[in-house]
Amino acid sequence: MNLLKSEFRKLVYTRSFYGYTGGAIFIALLSSIPAAFSVNALKGKLSGASLLDPQMVDGIYAKAASGYLFALIMGIAIMGNEFQNGQAISTFLATPRRINVLYSKLAIAAGAGICMMLISTALGFGGAYIGLSYYPHAKATSSTFLNLTITAVVSGAVLAIMGVSIGALIRNVKIAMSGAVIWLQFVEKLIVLFWTTGGKYLTSGLILGMMDIHINLKSAKKFFNISTGDYFGPGISVALLLLYAALFAGVGSWVALRRDIE
């Protein structure tokens, strides 16, 4: 409990944590509010882009959970700053059994990631609701709210844990964060969009899978067809994400336990 209290203090004393939460909220609102208008604008250009389809409406609500990138960044900061500031010296002097520090960090990061995602997703949900209120005929499926809540909780915890592990693996926090942003926001998004066979195993693909959305968009140009039908269902997606979190936590712990403190 002492270590959890200490790690909790580190988190709440640090201003950047509030900045990351603000960033997650901003992304969630930026993604969710205009989504309904975008879909409506595309309805003549992409077959399947219709607000009459409850699956498409679910897809708009799914945008509310777009802030998970910031859970990853927060996790990287929680671990990476420890080494970058030299704060690791006092941390490991207070608790030389590093595995206990690691467990506490992972627990606090997971909790903070869940809180961050629940807040940003709730606000993003509100944003999507406002956008969709201009289209009274648009109705979501009955499982939207539950799926979105599960997505927020699981993605918040898993991404934060992965972040802590990346922070342990990569000494330079700026490089770790830049790499994470490029991978998650650009590389993964492109793979998920255009190569579902591999994309469904990636974090973004699994987060999409947790939402259990079945969308088929077809354009006149074949390369821009989007189908979420091949993605895993919520159960497998949650299981795989938890497995990834465990693997990352294991590797991160292994590295942090063996690293000399400079």
Added chain:
Amino acid sequence: MSIIEFSGLTKAYKDVVAVKELTASVATGRITGFLGPNGAGKSTALKCLLSLAAPTSGTALIRGASYRDLLAPMKEVGAVIETGGFNPSLSGLKNLRIIAAAVGIPDSRVLEVLDLVDLTDARNKKVKQYSLGMKQRLSLATAILGEPEILVLDEPANGLDPIGIAWLRDFLKKLAANGHSILISSHQLAEMQNTVDDVLIIHKGSLITQGTIANVVGSGTLEEAFIRLVEASA
């Protein structure tokens, strides 16, 4: 009786041997100066002692156990390792409260130690706004937070002005008078001569001498003895 023992301690980083077969001991209730030129391996040996670095071979033990295996490490051993260890964006008070929480020390003790090191007025300033001397004092506050009997201090006088050095000397003398055992590394030999009871000198990672200050220095100064011993070992 020894309270700290290095036994055949070796620490190598890739092809650089920072500490080589170091065997030495620190007696209970005394101030022991851990001396050596820059890069002699003092900080590395202390990091091994405090479980911050893993020895390549040999041991560094405190009361017969590794730091990692002590029941309440910060309540048994207080340490200053350079001026690091703090989040520069947080105040001194918040940094200490984080450390205190990890060890289960009440926040009231944090205010006590800040007062002991004369940082009460600066407690809410961010550490990045502290002078080097203030950072050193904050490090000392961390070291005494758990009211330990043993202190391991790595270059605590580095960057201090003459007033700061005098303050540190008095501070250490008071702690020693209260029965603390102190291992203090430094390359400020004139200051060490006024402060320590015993000395332990290393050069290029190896021990070159150990004993009471009177025995090691003889009739000259510590600086003269140090230069003579280091040159003889080269």
